[in-house]
Amino acid sequence: MADSVTDKVKKVVSRQLKVEESLINPDSDFVKDLGADSLKSVELVAAFEEEFDIEMDEEAALNVRTVGKAIEHIEKSMKEQGKSGADPQ
Amino acid sequence: MDLITGFKKKAQANPRVIVYPEGENGTILSAASSILKEGIAKPVLVGKKAEIEKAAGEKAVDISAVTLIEPEKSEKLEKYARLYCEDKDNISLPIAKRLVKKPLFFASMMVSCGDADGMVGGIAHATANVLQVCGLAIGYEQGISAPSSFFIMLVPDDTGYREIIFADCAVNINPSAEQLAGIAIASGENARNLLGVEPRIAMLSFSTKGSASHELIDKVTLATAIAKEKAPHLKIDGELQADAALVPKVAAKKVKDSDVAGRANVLVFPDLNSGNIAYKLVQYLAGSKALGPILQGFQKPVNDLSRGASVEDVVGVTAITVVSAQGRKTTQ
Incomplete structure (x- = not known):
């Protein structure tokens, strides 16, 4: 079965920020809890774009603070750009 | 002679390649045209060619002699992406391509690789974003940990x-x-x-x-x-x-x-x-x-524009960027 958007987001965050997946939850703050700095955030946005095959508005994306908000932002972008969240890779 | 006029004269004596990541912006277009005419720099505009040409047409600015580069169609995209992910274990080539095709990133990579001598950007980007991208693509000078x-x-x-x-x-x-x-x-x-x-x-x-x-x-x-x-x-x-x-x-x-x-x-x-x-x-x-403010701390000269920058501001900042580049060794 295909991973949900949430699972994929956790995987990407874990890989990019080198954090255990089990420590990542929707309330996790990228900077305070997951150790992202402003430079890593730019790479993280590109990693999400690649994972979900979407284009994200960079400035809006960089203002997202938590994992939960990132999931919302990605789901919104996917919907707007006609990508289905349940698509297998 | 005021200071800016002095910088322009110094720039004209040895103009350098300056890249602008916001090529579609009207102010940048007008500035690039006059920068080329006055011989202050060799401007390169990054953006979607059709949009740059459309915006130039609307503004009645002649940019026929200005170099235009569209990241997605550039032969350098692959090279820059490979260079960027070379020593990073968490950045795959596809992710690097996503990064590098963004105009601000592409322009920074041009500077990083010596395909341009400096960058003037930020008229349509937040300063923080310019600093982030330059930090990633260009890096800081030796002994410096923050711009x-x-x-x-x-x-x-x-x-x-x-x-x-x-x-x-x-x-x-x-x-x-x-x-x-x-x-x-x-x-x-x-x-x-x-x-x-x-x-x-x-x-x-x-x-x-x-x-x-x-x-x-x-x-x-x-x-x-x-x-x-x-x-x-x-x-x-x-x-x-x-x-x-x-x-x-x-x-x-x-x-x-x-x-x-x-x-x-x-x-x-x-x-x-x-x-x-x-x-x-x-x-x-x-x-x-x-x-x-003039930026410092990066390995190559880059400068940030405020969103309200005028054509004159862009020309002045460009002259400063060229003079900065003249004072450094070229990487070509």
Whole structure:
């Protein structure tokens, strides 16, 4: 079965920020809890774009603070750009 | 001759390739056209070709002689992406391509790889975003851990005006001693490079050479020691109060054996509170012109524009960027 958007987001965050997946939850703050700095955030946005095959508005994306908000932002972008969240890779 | 005219003349003597990541922007288009005509730089516009040409048509700006580059169609995209992910285990080639095809990133990679000598951007991007992308794609100068900025203050005096560098008044909110040392070194190098003066760098505080003691002063004395160690060729002294830094009579009373006190031409503020307040006070109470903020600390010259920048602003910042590039070794 295909991973949900949430699972994929956790995987990407874990890989990019080198954090255990089990420590990542929707309330996790990228900077305070997951150790992202402003430079890593730019790479993280590109990693999400690649994972979900979407284009994200960079400035809006960089203002997202938590994992939960990132999931919302990605789901919104996917919907707007006609990508289905349940698509297998 | 005012300072900007001087920078333009210096730029014209040896124009360099300057890349603009916001090629579709009308102000950038007009500026690029006049920069090319005046021979200040060799401008390269990054963006979607069709959109750049459409915007130029609407503005009736002739950009037929300006180089246009569309990242997604550029043969360099693959090369830049490969270079970027080369030594990063968490960046795959597809992710690198996503990054590099963004105009700001692409332009930064051009500078990083020596395909352009400098970048002028930010008219349609937040300053923070410009700093992030340049940090990733270009990187910081050796010994510098964070980008910073400075103003050239043109302070009226008997002879017309004198130039003093103020740093950092725009980027770092509360720099560590290490970062403050980096700001001092970069500002000194820029004073030499842009103004052609022997820098005398004062690390400012509310105490002069131990006249008071507090942890806030400790940061400045530590930064002074680090800066002196890292850049023994530069004249750096601290901690100094502003009067001891600038006024020979006060310096003579308060400081012994200093080649900076009383003669400082580069003022380094301990944090953004003091730096930002100081530059605005000097600007508005002393009738000084403030030229900047000019970015520093990156391996290559890059400058940030405010969103409200005029064509004249873009031309001036470009001239400064070219002069910065002239002072560095080319990577070609």
